[in-house]
Amino acid sequence: MSAKAARNARELLLKEYRGALSTHSKSMPGFPFGSVVPYCLDDQGRPLILISRIAQHTHNLKLDPRCSLLIGEREAEDIQSLGRITVLAEAAQLTDPAAIEAAARRYDRYFPESADYHQAHDFDFWVLNPVRYRYIGGFGAIHWLDNVALANPFAGVVETGMVEHMNQDHAKAIAHYVELSGLPADEPAQLVGIDSEGMHLRIGQGIHWLPFSQTCNTPTQVREALVQLARAEKWPDREAQEA
Secondary structure, eight states, X not given: OHHHHHHHHHHHHHHOOEEEEEEEXXXXXXXXXXXXXXXXXXXTSOEEEEEETTSHHHHHHHHOOEEEEEEEOTTOXXXXXXXXXXXXEEEEEOOOHHHHHXXXXXXXXXXXXXXXXXXXXXXXXEEEEEEEEXXXXXXXXXXXXXXXXXXXXXXXXXXXXXXXXHHXXXXXXXXXXXXXXXXXXXXXXXXXXXXXXXEEEEETTEEEEEEOSSOOOSHHXXXXXXXXXXXXXXXXXXXXXXX
């Protein structure tokens, strides 16, 4: 059960791309301070955020790095039955140039409008190192989890190459993925990320994660999964495949 809960929690983190960041208030000691931030997952499966040096939450994190990120399932009609996860974490600013470059490469694909923020507007990348997770998958499905994050085996050059290749040479396949999954088709979709369990598409300002039918641990397996989906008549049910 805990393994399934961990996967469901991780899938929620992958499906969403913004959350409520709570920090310890510097100006009002003892009070939590909440703000909304976009995020994507880094190479280790941890939330990666880009925040301004003058923002209140940044001042708070520099004083006390303990924080939480609350993510809820989007567009749920019943807020009590929706899936949500709270990531209890310790925040750390990225300072190593190579780590910053790697973070920017991935984050900028997800949020291209912020591509120059960390250089021109005094924004910095921070990673939220998870300490524990509180996952609620609906009524009665409540879990404390310690191990949710999963490293991305393709992070870096390999992922960038696969993403660029798909966007440049396989736009029809990407459009087919959109059709199969019932995503909005009013704007062209761009592939922005690939992990072992699925892929992220950007449509307009929205980010959407689509799962593979099976876990992919090599580029060859990713290619086979993408070809399979390009030929599929319906999106495969992962749980049925694993049953």
